[in-house]
Amino acid sequence: MAPATRTDTRPSTVTLIWRTTVGKKAVMAVTGVAMLLYLVVHMLGNLKIFFGPEDFNGYAHWLRTLGEPFLRYEWFLWFARAGLLASVVLHGLAAYQLTRLDRAARPVAYVHRDARRDYATRTMRWGGVILALFVVWHILDLTTGTVNPRGEAGNPYGNVVATFSTWYGNTIYCVAMLAVGLHVRHGLLSAGRTLGAVGRRSQHAVRVASETLALTLTAGFLAVPLAVMTGVVN
Amino acid sequence: MRLTLRVWRQAGPDAPGRMARYEVTDVSPDMSFLEVLDTLNEELTLRGEEPVAFDHDCREGICGACGVVVNGQAHGPERTTACQLHMRHFADGDTIDVEPWRAAAFPVVKDLMVDRSALDRIVASGGYVTAPTGSAPEAHAMPVPKEDAERAFENAACIGCGACVAACPNGSAMLFTAAKAEHLGALPQGRVEGDRRVLAMVETMDDEGFGGCTNTGACATACPKGIPLPSIAAMNRGFLAAARRAR
Missing domain, CATH: 3.10.20.30 (Beta-grasp domain)
Structure with missing residues (x-):
């Protein structure tokens, strides 16, 4: 007798990726790395504040004219924003769905809790929520200027100084940047493992890279409020 | 005492x-x-x-x-x-x-006994190789690089006790599934079903109600047989490659 022919239809790549936990985590890894690359550029751009108002405001304006004349005014910025928004939404949605699955997979908790997990892994979920809320405030503060104490269009330097001259601006920002550091510390190594890019030999190097990058990002971002607080930038 | x-x-x-x-x-x-x-x-x-x-x-x-x-x-x-x-x-x-x-x-x-047959169903969905029956093949007919043999053996040490699931904060069976998939996938005899195996085993794992992996490493710390954490990364790589090749 001839063996039966396989007649079942196999699911498509997209279905396989979004339907499985492994695939959904790959989506989180890719979007996470995309946002991380953006953060590195953002941090480096922020440091221009140390070269004075002309330099910083000029850089902010250049971001709007970037790609001209191929792209029109602010087009590059809007493309970047669309990409980032898609990344945030996919990352958050996958995280939410996976968290629900993870919680459901352990319906009865252990009576004797084993508290050996490190801080960065335990704070990934709520740290991510804190970061999402921070991003909303950050956009209202320094992109639209809605909640900025100065809110002057075309003068990001003045707006940044105004934000970091308030106690709440400094507090929100510093807490969020510590959250970024913790999130990146576990996130980058985790993304490497999820994508299968980190093997036996490279895992130590990637761990060191994650920690270095997390520390560099946090330090780079915190340099700006600290400079305003100490009067180096005013 | x-x-x-x-x-x-x-x-x-x-x-x-x-x-x-x-x-x-x-x-x-x-x-x-x-x-x-x-x-x-x-x-x-x-x-x-x-x-x-x-x-x-x-x-x-x-x-x-x-x-x-x-x-x-x-x-x-x-x-x-x-x-x-x-x-x-x-x-x-x-x-x-x-x-x-x-x-x-x-x-x-009952008491401290749990039903672990979900692990058996993961194995049943892909933990096998197609082998010709008959007399035993000549031992050197299919050369296996030393490194691959070691990797397969390391993963084959899994005894399926379920400690990885018990230790994982998400109740995930990733280390178990990775050990099974890598054990067979590392060897030439197991590569024929490679794609089908990893896709089926991951899907069964999800269907059984295990959680996802958040790379905390608690599983590998608890594993009595020392299944290495990088096996999970290797299975992820295999899964994503197989998903790409899927129609």
């Missing part, structure tokens, strides 16, 4: 459970953890009470039948199985919490 055990007692799958307190005296430091449970059960039987149900078989750390969470750690504080955990790792007068593996995919049967 004199110990106080707080043991999870549950009469049946749907019965409510609770932690019950027992005193066990005359414990020798050379006893295994299961022998302490045996001692407790003898006393309970003499008192006319129901003994504590727990899984065990070989009692030499190679079968994967036993497994309890001791003080919040799968198989207890040493990196071995509960049957090979000796009481010298505890101190006289200690209070020890004993709980079953906790996972939605591992329903409690």
Whole structure:
């Protein structure tokens, strides 16, 4: 007798990726790395504040004219924003769905809790929520200027100084940047493992890279409020 | 040694459970953890009470039948199985919490016994190779690089006890599934079904109600057989490649 022919239809790549936990985590890894690359550029751009108002405001304006004349005014910025928004939404949605699955997979908790997990892994979920809320405030503060104490269009330097001259601006920002550091510390190594890019030999190097990058990002971002607080930038 | 055990007692799958307190005296430091449970059960039987149900078989750390969470750690504080955990790792007068593996995919049967057949179903969905029957092939007919053989053997050491699931904060079976997929996938004989295997096993794992991996590494720390954490990354790589090749 001839063996039966396989007649079942196999699911498509997209279905396989979004339907499985492994695939959904790959989506989180890719979007996470995309946002991380953006953060590195953002941090480096922020440091221009140390070269004075002309330099910083000029850089902010250049971001709007970037790609001209191929792209029109602010087009590059809007493309970047669309990409980032898609990344945030996919990352958050996958995280939410996976968290629900993870919680459901352990319906009865252990009576004797084993508290050996490190801080960065335990704070990934709520740290991510804190970061999402921070991003909303950050956009209202320094992109639209809605909640900025100065809110002057075309003068990001003045707006940044105004934000970091308030106690709440400094507090929100510093807490969020510590959250970024913790999130990146576990996130980058985790993304490497999820994508299968980190093997036996490279895992130590990637761990060191994650920690270095997390520390560099946090330090780079915190340099700006600290400079305003100490009067180096005013 | 004199110990106080707080043991999870549950009469049946749907019965409510609770932690019950027992005193066990005359414990020798050379006893295994299961022998302490045996001692407790003898006393309970003499008192006319129901003994504590727990899984065990070989009692030499190679079968994967036993497994309890001791003080919040799968198989207890040493990196071995509960049957090979000796009481010298505890101190006289200690209070020890004993709980079953906790996972939605591992329903409690009774007391410390859980139903781990979800792991069998993961294996059944892809843990096999297509092999011609007949006489045994010549040993050198299919050369296997030393490194691949070592990797396959390392993963083949998995005894399917489920400690990885019990230790994982998400109740994930990723280390178990990765061990099975890598064990066969590392060898040329297992590559024929490579794509189908990893896709089917991951899908079954999800369907059984195990959680996802968040790379905490708790599984590899608890694993009595030392299945390496990088096996998970290797399975992820295999899964994503297979998903790309899918129609």
